[in-house]
Each structure stands twice: as structure tokens, then as C-alpha cells.
Amino acid sequence: MAVSDRPILIKKVKKISGGGHHGGAWKVAYADFVTAMMAFFLLMWLINTTSPQQKRGIADYFAPASVSQTTSGSGGILGGTALGEEGAKANGSQAVIEQLAPPAPDSTKDEGQSSKAGGAGANDSPSDEAMKDAMAKRDDEAFESAAQSLRQAMQDMPELAELSKQILIDQTPEGLRIQLVDQEGRTMFEPGSTKPNDRAKLLLRAVAKIAQRLPNRITIAGHTSANADGSKSPGDWQLSSGRADGARQVMQEAGIDQDRIYQVAGKAASDPLYPDDPTLPGNRRISIVLLREKPVLPPDHQP
Numbered sequence: 001m002a003v004s005d006r007p008i009l010i011k012k013v014k015k016i017s018g019g020g021h022h023g024g025a026w027k028v029a030y031a032d033f034v035t036a037m038m039a040f041f042l043l044m045w046l047i048n049t050t051s052p053q054q055k056r057g058i059a060d061y062f063a064p065a066s067v068s069q070t071t072s073g074s075g076g077i078l079g080g081t082a083l084g085e086e087g088a089k090a091n092g093s094q095a096v097i098e099q100l101a102p103p104a105p106d107s108t109k110d111e112g113q114s115s116k117a118g119g120a121g122a123n124d125s126p127s128d129e130a131m132k133d134a135m136a137k138r139d140d141e142a143f144e145s146a147a148q149s150l151r152q153a154m155q156d157m158p159e160l161a162e163l164s165k166q167i168l169i170d171q172t173p174e175g176l177r178i179q180l181v182d183q184e185g186r187t188m189f190e191p192g193s194t195k196p197n198d199r200a201k202l203l204l205r206a207v208a209k210i211a212q213r214l215p216n217r218i219t220i221a222g223h224t225s226a227n228a229d230g231s232k233s234p235g236d237w238q239l240s241s242g243r244a245d246g247a248r249q250v251m252q253e254a255g256i257d258q259d260r261i262y263q264v265a266g267k268a269a270s271d272p273l274y275p276d277d278p279t280l281p282g283n284r285r286i287s288i289v290l291l292r293e294k295p296v297l298p299p300d301h302q303p
Contacts, residue, residue: 053165053181053183053282054165057164057165057168060168060169060170061151135292135293139175139216139292139293140171142214142216143171143175143176143214143290144171146176146210146211146213146214146290147169147171147176149210149213150167150169150178150206150207150210151164151169163186163199163202163203165183166180166181166182166183166186166188166199166203167179167180167181167203167207168181172289173292174219174289174291174292175216175289175290175291175292176216176289176290177287177288177289178207178287178288178289178290179273179285179286179287179288180200180203180204180207180247180285180286180288181273181281181282181284181285182225182281182282182283182284182285183281183282184281186199187199187281187284188200188203188243188284188285188286189243189246189284192239194239194242194243194245194246195246196243196246196247196250200247200250200286201250204247204250204251204254204286205250205251205254207251207288208250208251208254208255208256209254209255211251211256211288211290212255212256214290215260215293216260216290216291216292216293217260217261217262217290217291217293218251218256218260218261218262218288218289218290218291219262219263219264219265219288219289219291220244220245220247220248220251220261220263220264220265220286220287220288220289221240221244221263221264221265221266221267221286221287221289222239222240222241222242222243222244222247222265222266222267222285222286222287223240223267223268223269223271223272223273223283223284223285223286223287224236224239224240224268224269224283224284225269225272225278225279225280225281225282225283225284226269226272226278226279226283227279228279230278230279232268232269233268236266236268236269237266237268238266239266239268240266240267240268241264241265241266242266243266243286244264244265244266244286245264247286247288248261248264251288262291269283273285
């Protein structure tokens with residue numbers, strides 16, 4: 001047979017893309033897995049390295065302060081969401097919410113009489129109740145805004161960001177409470193001193209800047225911790241009151257009008273933030289409260 005008469009054979013070769021390693025999709029899945037595991041172990045490490053007080057602050061930051069209230073000043077913000085009201089939302093956030101005693105009646109001249117003096121609000125008219133509710137709602141909104149502004153300021157300012165764990169913000173029946181607490185190795189005052197150090201001054205000025213936006217009166221209280229053996233020093237009353245007054249001076253220098261200062265008090269170690277361990281550094285603190293204001297009653301109001 002001649003060469004030109006041979007049949008022509010056509011061979012088709014199929015090319016398999018990705019051959020032995022089944023393509024590259026597995027790489028994406030593996031990368032996602034490794035990223036997730038890295039994030040998980042990072043979270044575990046952070047949880048293991050944070051102190052109980054720091055965890056309280058983180059919890060307070062993400063928990064609305066109005067969710068629950070404790071029966072003492074040592075409840076859990078920024079406790080205390082910390083920085084969670086806002087105990088914060090703590091706002092919390094959050095928080096260390098104390099349950100204060102109900103306010104005393106406006107007048108005690110009928111005390112001891114039966115039904116007529118049965119309660120402070122027994123003769124309140126619907127309009128009075130509506131006014132009180134409106135005032136309470138207004139205060140809550142104003143306090144919420146102030147707490148958020150303070151937290152935002154601490155996030156935006158590098159010099160304040162590292163101190164964010166030393167400030168607790170929450171709402172109490174008395175008003176918006178801002179507490180500047182000591183931490184191990186980070187104090188607000190030198191031992192035995194009533195003068196705020198630079199760290200405390202920085203926080204007090206930040207608080208004063210936010211407090212200037214509100215008209216509410218202000219109370220400032222100083223607190224100390226118990227001694228290492230659990231005992232309380234008689235001199236702590238004078239020390240705590242001196243520290244509260246030192247905080248007042250810094251806030252006034254930062255722009256707070258002196259007429260807004262309603263009370264400056266020293267409570268020594270009588271009201272620990274952590275009752276289970278009154279020796280903790282966190283019990284040493286300055287408590288600043290923007291008070292809820294009572295509504296102004298009309299001249300013709302009948303009690």
C-alpha cells in the first residue's frame with residue numbers, strides 16, 4: 001500500500017485542569033479555618049490575661065445600665081459596661097449600680113398622722129406624676145448622651161485610652177455616677193496624699209468637660225480601702241474627704257462652676273466597691289454624681 005493511501009488517525013487528548021490536587025478551592029477553606037482558629041486562641045488568651053475588674057468593665061460597656069440594679073454600690077459597669085450606662089450601654093454599659101433609700105417627704109409637719117400622711121406621693125395629681133416622669137426621661141436621655149460622650153472621648157484620645165479601665169460609668173436612682181478607681185500599680189493619689197496625681201487630673205478634666213454640658217448639681221465623694229489585715233484606719237475619714245475636695249478643685253479649675261457643687265464628702269472605707277474584699281485597690285476611688293433634679297413646681301401648687 002502506498003504511503004498516501006494509509007488512513008489518517010486523529011487522536012484526541014483530554015486535559016484535566018488541576019490534576020492531582022483537585023483545584024485550589026481547598027486553600028481558601030483552609031485559610032478561613034486557620035484564621036478562625038487564630039481568632040479563637042487570641043480570644044482565649046485575652047480572657048485569660050484580663051483581671052476580674054477588667055472583665056466587669058467590658059461587661060458593663062456592652063450591657064445597658066437600666067437592665068438591672070444591685071442593692072449596693074458594688075454592682076457589676078463599665079459593676080460598672082464599663083466604661084461600661086450605661087453600667088453602662090452602660091452606657092451600661094458596664095454597671096456598679098447602688099440602690100439608694102427613697103427620698104424623704106417634702107414636708108414632715110404631718111408626720112405621724114394616719115391616711116393624710118400615708119405617703120409622699122399620696123396627694124400627687126396626675127399632672128405632677130406626668131411632670132416627674134417627663135423629668136426622669138429627660139435626665140435619662142441627657143445622662144446617656146453624657147456617658148456616651150465620655151466613652152467616645154476616651155477612645156479618641158490616646159492619653160485617655162490607657163486609663164479607660166479606671167473609670168466606671170452607670171446610672172443610679174441618685175443620678176449619673178462616674179467613678180475613678182485605683183488599680184494595682186495605677187493610683188489616683190499618692191499614699192497618704194490628698195492631691196490628685198497627673199493620671200487623676202487627666203481623668204477629672206475629661207469628666208469636667210462632659211459635665212459642663214449639663215446643668216445638674218454635682219456631688220463628689222472620696223473612698224479608701226481597708227488595711228491589708230482588714231482593719232480600718234481612723235484617719236481615712238479625713239483622707240477621703242481631703243481627696244474628694246482635691247478632686248473638686250481640679251474640676252473647678254477645668255470649668256465647673258462652684259455653684260454646681262452640691263456636696264463634697266469623705267466616706268473612708270464604709271462603702272467598699274468590692275464588699276467581699278475591702279482591701280482591693282479598686283475600693284479606693286473618687287465617686288462623682290450628676291444629680292437628678294426635681295421638677296420646679298408652679299407657684300399655685302398645693303402639696
